[in-house]
Amino acid sequence: MAPPKKQYLTLLLLLSLFALFIFSHYFLSPPPSPSLSTPSTHFLPPQKPSSPFTFTIKLLAYNRLSSLSRCLHSLSSSHYYGDTVDLHIFIDHFPNSSSSDLGRNLENSHEILDFVDGFKWVFGKKLIHYRTVNVGLQAQWLEAWWPSHDDEFVFVVEDDLEVSPLYYKLIKGLILNYYYNQSNFSPSIFGASLQRPRFVPGKHGNKIKLDSETRFFLYPLVGTWGQLLFPRPWKEFRLWYDDHKAKGIKPVLDGMVTTGWYKKLGEKIWTPWFIKFIHSRGYFNIYTNFLYERALSVSHRDPGVNYGKTAGPDSQLLDESSHDINLLDMQSLSDLQWYDFCFRRVLPGRVAKKLSEVSQILHTMEKQKPVLLVSVLKSSETIVKNLICHFERLNIQNYIFMVPNSESVSLHDLPRRGHPVIVTEDVFDSITRSKKSSSILIKETVIKAYVIKKCLEAGFDNWVIASNMLPLISNPPFDFTDSSFYVGKDSRLLVVRSSSSSREVWDERFVQKFAATVETLIRQESLLKENGNFVDIVEKFAENHVLRFKSVDDVNYSLKLERVHGNQSLSTNTKVISWSPEMDIDSVHKHLEELGLWIIDSDSSCKAVVCHQS
Structure with missing residues (x-):
């Protein structure tokens, strides 16, 4: 049965108005001006103009x-x-100018x-x-x-x-x-x-x-x-x-x-x-x-x-x-x-979304140097950028950032600037067939264990840190004579030495068993208080496995910002600075500024270019 003429005309009018809106919005509206605060690094590639440029x-x-x-x-x-x-x-x-030069000019x-x-x-x-x-x-x-x-x-x-x-x-x-x-x-x-x-x-x-x-x-x-x-x-x-x-x-x-x-x-x-x-x-x-x-x-x-x-x-x-x-x-x-301003190679686009792609990133790393695995979970952009500036100052080139998912702002900016990235959710999905929903904390904990295994297989020592830690030297002199696994009790730093004994312990069976028990470990009350810190979870898991940790905390080895008052100077023995993940960014900024360790400017960019000859 055909609709009444009045209803038909009403429908036609609505469709016409909708088409006019779409045309005016997408074809007549001028392109937005670039934002002053946000770099224009996410706009779509230009289309070939219908007329010559x-x-x-x-x-x-x-x-x-x-x-x-x-x-x-x-x-x-x-x-x-x-x-x-x-x-x-x-x-x-x-x-x-003077009158004598005026005529000539x-x-x-x-x-x-x-x-x-x-x-x-x-x-x-x-x-x-x-x-x-x-x-x-x-x-x-x-x-x-x-x-x-x-x-x-x-x-x-x-x-x-x-x-x-x-x-x-x-x-x-x-x-x-x-x-x-x-x-x-x-x-x-x-x-x-x-x-x-x-x-x-x-x-x-x-x-x-x-x-x-x-x-x-x-x-x-x-x-x-x-x-x-x-x-x-x-x-x-x-x-x-x-x-x-x-x-x-x-x-x-x-x-x-x-x-x-x-x-x-x-x-x-x-x-x-x-x-x-x-x-x-x-x-x-x-x-x-x-x-x-x-x-x-x-x-x-x-x-x-x-x-x-x-x-x-x-x-x-x-x-x-x-x-x-x-x-x-x-x-x-x-x-x-x-190349950068020092004419050092920059390697943009290093993103791992599968576990196999982690090996490709490790292949670009400098041999004989540890690899820092850095979590940016619950971290601010300025804290991460300040950390990167310290990496540049210390000539730390072997590091990988772990970003939560493909929606993370860091995923767009870090690889573009040459910083390697692991996308936690994507890598997690590539190694598990489980349809069970897991928190990003659980996924990141599991992926860290797998990445450590990859580092050991590639011959790299591995540091596992979070962005609320700041290394002060490029290669702390750990005593590697009697252990392959080290922890910083205050800084919550985990160091895994690449050795035959560590590879025997941290093998596929170990990682799979760890992954199967992570969720249970994290849900224990004692670990929740520490926001599921990776060191705490590994230590808890190790209680029933062949894994012994040696402490790297000696006098003044690490410093927690909560203990800093006034313009306290750093001890020459201080190797790592850390602070609670719950500490507000303004307080962190203030304390690091007092210690001369806040080295980014108002653009969240490094205040200095530091060249280390290749």
Whole structure:
């Protein structure tokens, strides 16, 4: 039976309104601006635009006509393959000067203006921005661009640069391959530098050494000699800069050569600000590596803010006669090597969701060093980041974080920054067929036992700690002469030595029996009071098994923060600091600050870069 006409029209109207809502919400709404407090590392990969992306050259000039002329002619001699490329020239004004210099400065500025006015740019629109006052290099960079959409890219060059005729070919290839190709996209990448990599800003860092097969790699340092910028990270940086500048926060990052530049030149330069931002966010830049000191963008290092006199070209310009290179032969992102400010390898993406994948993570660890298994259950983000900064300070490279599940915020951020992670619930599901519901505490306890077994099999000593512990030295001198199992009664640290005797005890049968009795052990009242601490559970289980622990607690070996009053100094024997998991974050922060052990800043980022040569 057909519905009445009135009901039919009502239904049709409701469907139309619903369709209009869906269309307006998903297709007409502008994309959200990046949050100032939260890095934009979780937004979806950009889709290929229906129309070509926009590309603009931002040329920053001042008073060097010959340099500007050379730069513009190199840009106009490049190949753009029929694409529209706009050119924006920013000319800074000369500063107030004596009357004797005024005439010469005016003449020089007018010559530059006459030249750029008459310069023909046939590839797109030419825009000239002549400033009314001298703003300096920092403002020239920072005020050159505010992205209007996510398909807008800029290439920033200073006037003493010269580019290869092939530079745009590479840039377009990078955008298509590492921005629009979803399999190669990473929100951690802020752009690409075309200059030759030659500078390591971390003090006492490694020299840049790359093999001849490496064509592209990831490195956090921004390049000022020909830099492609992606829209979202740049907009995020500008908001971050505004916030920090307004609050009087300086871009000081200890252990970096660039901080010395800032202390000397102050706001004349902008790179220390961007470097501090990149360090806090964990972002990277694409760099090229061509043989024989060649590059697609070369600085002639003419006199200016950075050079008192001409230093000459820093590299050889790659030209069209270079037949040994295929610029569009680009590796997948997963095959590229990543490096930090010290030019040490960074290994992003190490996530174990199956027990077998734990072995793959252990394969990346440094031999002859213990592996720290760190629980972040019930821990704050700032506590974890402070712990990571201590790992960097102490050169502790062998550690694995245990995050509860795939919904954990830490799961997205830690592996992206190169920190290995075990996803507790996923690994637990991979080794048990039981449909019985278990708490995350039970699952984590079981997985710790299995991971210890994996470490022993791989030849690693194993420390089991929680994020409410802070090691103060990289390798405590335990007496390994008469035991394979050690505990810290105060710190609740568990150390399992990799030996034939420990492997005989901590075998598959032991782990399975432990896993079968964990829930019963945890539910005992004595263990619940300690929040199910792993050391307590193992000790309780060991009472009826062949497992004996030796205490590593001696005088002042470990220190609990609850006992700290005032500005108490640490004993030289103190190896581990710990505190109750129930202790509030403000109290922990205060106590660690008093002891000089709170080493993160207002961005929850390490206050210093510490380089340990490989």
